[in-house]
Amino acid sequence: MSLLLKVSDLSVAYGSVPAVIDASLEMNPGEIRVILGANGAGKSTIIKTLLGLVRARTGRIEFDGKHDLTRLKPHQIHRLGIAWVPEGRKLWGSLTVLENLRMGGFIETDNGKIEKGIAEMFERFPRLKERRDQLAGSLSGGEQQMVAIARALMSKPRLLLMDEPSIGLAPIVVRDIFELVRTINHDGISVLMVEQNARQALTLAHWAYLLETGQIVEAGPASEIATKERVQEVFLGGAA
């Protein structure tokens, strides 16, 4: 069984400022992996580089054992089966909820399939069905997060890239979102998540990485990472 994703020695810089330095990580199909790190550690940069939105200085990103993502444009990468749940949701506020979902299914040419996909999303997220014709910008934070996830699922991706899904959300909502991610994963979708909310993320993920100022300083099974001192102090408030 080949690796779904293999990132080797990835380095990214903005101008002369390095953001990611020699990062390496992997994913097997069906896993949930999380990258932990404080603000500015470079987590979002990794996600954006995977999506082709930011160009890597050096390094390789291999998807499915055959595609080098560092050579592809974002729309081509999406077509390979990688979808994005951006930091801060980044919904199209001037489009309705329904239109946002339709855009999620942009690469699908069969209208029947798109409608079916939308129906599925509304079944999964009944609250969104109520709000289908509302402008996406007018929804609450939790609802927007649901739309963002639904939008990403529309293209039936193999790999979901989630950038800080818990940010700005109330703890009870975060719990629901993470439950949702677990369900999605059980349906066969692999998830690579970057998070600051370590406690919940570590109970969800199979494997975790710790990113500090652009470098991966810890890597291992989530349960193991949770016991590391650094992680304890910085993210889990000291006590185990």
Added chain:
Amino acid sequence: MLTFGFWEPVIILAAINVILICGLYIIALSGAYSMATAAFAGVGGYISAVLTANLDWPFVPALAAAGLGGAVLGCIVAIVTLRMKDFVLKITTLAVGEALSIAAFNIKYIGGANGFSGIPLYTTMTAVLLVAAASIFIAWRVDKSGLGLGARAIRDDLVAAASTGVSLRAVRVVTFGIGSALISIGGALSAHYVLIISPSQLGFLYSLNYIVFLLAGGVQTLWGPVLTTILLSGIPELLRFANEYRLIAYGLIIVAVVMWRPNGLITRSRKPV
């Protein structure tokens, strides 16, 4: 071609352009690139022309009045555009310039479409070179002063500048005032050399010249635009023979400069794009 007689008008024209570009440079320090340079110059020209030809004012007071008129106009524009975002501001200055141009076209007292003629010849090469030197000096001093620093801070990052106590209103009004005064004086000098002003000279196409000089020379230093102005001022004279195609060549030059050296010919080192 090598006689002094040939070069005199070119030198005077170049010197006047330098005066104008210094004024524009000062205005542009805070990021407000005025697209109405030619219009302000024209206003200065009209003021001085009317005062000297119709009211028999002597030259120097007329020049001063032109400068004052320009300064007042500049201050008004500064205040009006205070709340405007960068790009909208530039278009507003464009609109102001065009409005002035059309107004000049329609006001019979200053000649209307025929322009104002019969302006006394007061401008000498010495006078122009003196004023040009003074303009460079003034622009240089403003650039280096606290005002210049504040202006550039605003240009780079308005919010950050405001948080350090720089007053947008003060900076804009003063830079527009000084810059417009210089531009108007330059326009007056031009009027007293060419002896005619026509309202079409106030139009956007002419103002565009100065924006091109400014951008081609690089907005980050004074010397860049000044040198570029001196160099490029000579070219229209030399291109005189290629009349019809001159404008096409002009268009090509603009496109070329903008596409290949958008940061200008001379930039301050260390500054990122």
Added chain:
Amino acid sequence: MDTFLQQVMNGVVIGSTYAVVAVGFSLVFTVLRVVNFAHPDIFMLGMFAGLWSALHVSDNLIFVLVAGAVGAGLSGVVLERVVIRPLQGRDMLITLLATLGVSIILQNGMAIVAGPDPVPYPAIIPQTFIPLGPVSLTVRQLVNFVACAVLLMAASYYVRGTKYGRATRAVAELPEVAAAFGVDVSLISLVTVVLASMMAGVAGVSVGLLYGSAWAFVGLLYGLKALIILLVAGNRYFEGVVLVAIVLGVIEALITGYVSSGMRDVVTFLLLIGVLCFRPNGIFGSYKT
């Protein structure tokens, strides 16, 4: 009262052309974040493409209009690939100047080819008057208005009701996210410019037919106005741009009729300055550019 209504009607016809040019201009501005000063000159190129088709191929009305669209569309492709695309991402002033340079080249180039003065347009449409109660409309005005109205409705339908139109709106708001969901942003940009150009081309032909002449410098009449309409209306709502364009046309017609044609443009500029003082983002707000 009759003169008033007549002038209003004339103004609406003129305004509908302004609207088409302004909407195309606004689309490109909103989606590409570019001020295409050469847009009115693409209008002019469409006008001449129609003229030459009428003179050398066929003077069928539909054919001529299509020729205008095609000529303008092709010009749009060239402009987008050669000038606009390489300058993507830079300060708006840069693309404004570059397209301005192109505008100068196009205007003067055409002046060399066709002469600097207006050239007669074949009279494909008769000059008959249609009395409508207190006012009257010429057939040419009617054709012009209908053509523009059709273009505007088509554009509105495209943007709101089609998959690519939706993608275009998505690119306008968040281009990165659109790209990450499979939208080829570069292609959308090109398509947007081509559509805006084709609209301008058809409008150019219909204006040529309306006034019976084509002029290399006709872009000057529409360029600054399109920009002013966009700034006054704000680019948030398509309908806002159309409304302001028509109102502008009516105001101009009224001023020309009741005051003088000289002051017409001064009023336009003062209006702009006035609006921008109080609503720097335009009356209907801007789209977050």
